[in-house]
Amino acid sequence: MRLAAYTGTTATNPGRRTMTLSVPVMTIGLLIASNVFMTFAWYGHLKFKETALITVILVSWGIAFFEYVLQVPANRIGHGHFSAAELKTIQEIITLTVFAIFSVVYLKEPLSWNHFVGFGFIAAGGFFIFHKWA
Numbered sequence: 001m002r003l004a005a006y007t008g009t010t011a012t013n014p015g016r017r018t019m020t021l022s023v024p025v026m027t028i029g030l031l032i033a034s035n036v037f038m039t040f041a042w043y044g045h046l047k048f049k050e051t052a053l054i055t056v057i058l059v060s061w062g063i064a065f066f067e068y069v070l071q072v073p074a075n076r077i078g079h080g081h082f083s084a085a086e087l088k089t090i091q092e093i094i095t096l097t098v099f100a101i102f103s104v105v106y107l108k109e110p111l112s113w114n115h116f117v118g119f120g121f122i123a124a125g126g127f128f129i130f131h132k133w134a
Contacts, residue, residue: 023077024082027077027078027090028094034074036098037063041063043102043103044060045060046107089129093122
């Protein structure tokens, strides 16, 4: 699948201009959406501790379905442009970012300096994954 930032006119409709997203934009966008579902599936139930565990497991599985519906195409589209290790690194950095926002906004749990230092070390790992060493 070849995607371009701008494809110009189409063969079937020469007067119509089409705009498509680049592989990195599509991949990262799908991974962000996937991670929002994943975070709610894994941690959203923490606000509902009175709900039976089997219920939150089943609801979490239902939410996680949508995570996979987005995650699998993201990896399929992105692989080739990104290596598998790069895709995993992107996913982990997105996961931390989404989780940090979720933790503060939804769970009302503040993050402190040590959380940011730890997240920073993980994000710094992205430098080593994406840096092209000679």
